[in-house]
Amino acid sequence: MGIEWRIIQREWRLVMARPGEVLKPMWFLLLVISLIPLALSPDSTLLAEIGPAMIWVATLLAILLNMDHLFKDDYSEGVLEQWLFWSRPFAWCVAIKLLTHWLFYILPLILMTPIVGLMLSIEADVIAVLLVTLLVATPALTCFSGLGGALTLGAARSGVLGVLVMLPLFVPVVILAAGVITRTTDGAGVGPLLALLAAFSLGAAILMPLAIAAAIRLNIGGST
């Protein structure tokens, strides 16, 4: 059985063993979105206007909230160091792990968008665009949160640190995605912007596994 398949299979088994971990970020997203009308006003035109931005920020935070799941447990249980003895490059294994994380934890979160979109009275076509931006951008976000998790493996009180460290790097993604949504509501073309967003995601997907692998190796070496 190939190593890639083994990583995917194990991740699936972990999801089955603790389904709550998949539900938690979705729960978080729902809660944050429910607070917005309460804090602002139930006025549906206002909500529809700020809604996409709110959903984006809340999804972003929900993804970051999940950061610790990527590597923390495997690192402290000594499972992650075993990956270094495999015949595949470590960065490749990390990339597979990121992919499975996206599939099992992030994708369900994105699929919540129509529901929370309806809660904020966002129109269907805007929801569709929102969904597309999230699908295109979340690979990059997953990679960045992976780096945050990997860098803070050897930190004493890592809790929120990884989030704080990584959030500023999310800026271009947020700006581009928000640009796509604004342009859609203005009726302008979004092709080039989506292409830029996809390019950013692709670049992150290629380069970040290398940085994450280096960060994990560093922490495994330093833990001796």
Place this chain on the structure above:
Amino acid sequence: MAWRWFHQWGSPRWFYERASRWQAWAGWIAVILLAVGTVWGLAIAPVDYQQGHSYRIIYLHVPVSFLAQALYLAMAIAAAVLLVWRMKLADVAMQSLAIVGFAFCVLALASGAIWGKPTWGTYWVWDARLTSMLILAFLYLGIIGLRSAMLDPNTAGKACAILALVGAINLPIIKYSVEWWNTLHQPASLTLTEKPAMPASMWVPLLINICGYYAAAAYLVFASMRGLVLHRERRAQWVRELVGAHD
């Protein structure tokens, strides 16, 4: 020859002694240039026809903004040196550059806000440059925070180096995206620093001050690096002799 040069730079003691001389030089150059540039800029340079006297804050704001960015670049270079050649001194340099860079970043933000009050009528506007500077401050803060949280100092240096490099790759993307975002939302607003035809009597003192602040930053970085080298080498014989410690 090349190897000896490399070896010297790897020697903390050699660096410590040289850096004390460089630090003194940088300090004097900074004092002279800043005295000339600041007096010229604040007292002699002509009044701006649009902004009046309030524009004079550029003699602080522009140099520190330059430096906040230049120091990040320097830190990224130090990070690459640390990761590629494992030179311990590069780690010390990164640590000093992060703190000095963050300080300049805060100065740039504060002076920008103070300038914003007479210009825009409010302390904070989501101007492209200020926003980029704010994000830069967060990046610096992330690197400082990561270092302070890591348990093993060796790992901490290299982890910060990875973060600094990822940040350096991202920084141009952040800058361009913020600029684009800005034009999207507030077209043709008055930007702080873009003055098309500035007379020589205005930009010469600015140039002098920029050089002066560069020297001041060098002074601060060397001072901080020397302190850190002493701390890291506190168990070495030469440090014990230097500080007159007795067993």
Place this chain on the structure above:
Amino acid sequence: MTLELKHLHCERDDRVLFRDISQCVKRGEILRVAGPNGAGKTTLLRMIAGLFEADGEVLWEGAPLSAIPESVLYIGHAPQVTRELTVQANLQFLSGATLEAVRHALQAVGLRGYDDSLVRELSQGQKRRVALARLWLESRPLWILDEPYTALDVEMVAVLDQRIKQHTQAQGVCLLTTHQPPQQLDYRTLELGHGH
């Protein structure tokens, strides 16, 4: 000549753990790394295993070992198993073995019938046995075992000794650390002391 250590050196926090360690371990040999707590036994094993970059050289058949990590089977202090998964899932993931092979290995370490138990339901010694079951599952020539006898009962110690013997008879190499000298094995000792 199979495993060659050349001038291994390690400093942690300005303290020299070990310096200039050079050894040759031939096929079929067992090298026991001994020394007081804090002498750097674990660090040395992890350095040889390639978990961090060696200051010095670690060669396997003349080539750097770090280039062929798949020839190493390293079992360290950490449990190396995931609490929330079954014994079987853990071993399948780590070794890529078939269900049949996993069942066989579990039988060898005295965990017959535990295939579908969650690791968190097991005792300390049983968890250790799960990690050690990999010695029956994977065919890697260089074993690096850090305190393999910890938490094991007398019976399991004998089983493990037997397995290590088998491995060396099949031209494998074994490095290990133990506090108690193993009774039934022929080994060489590398003594690490303070400031060795």
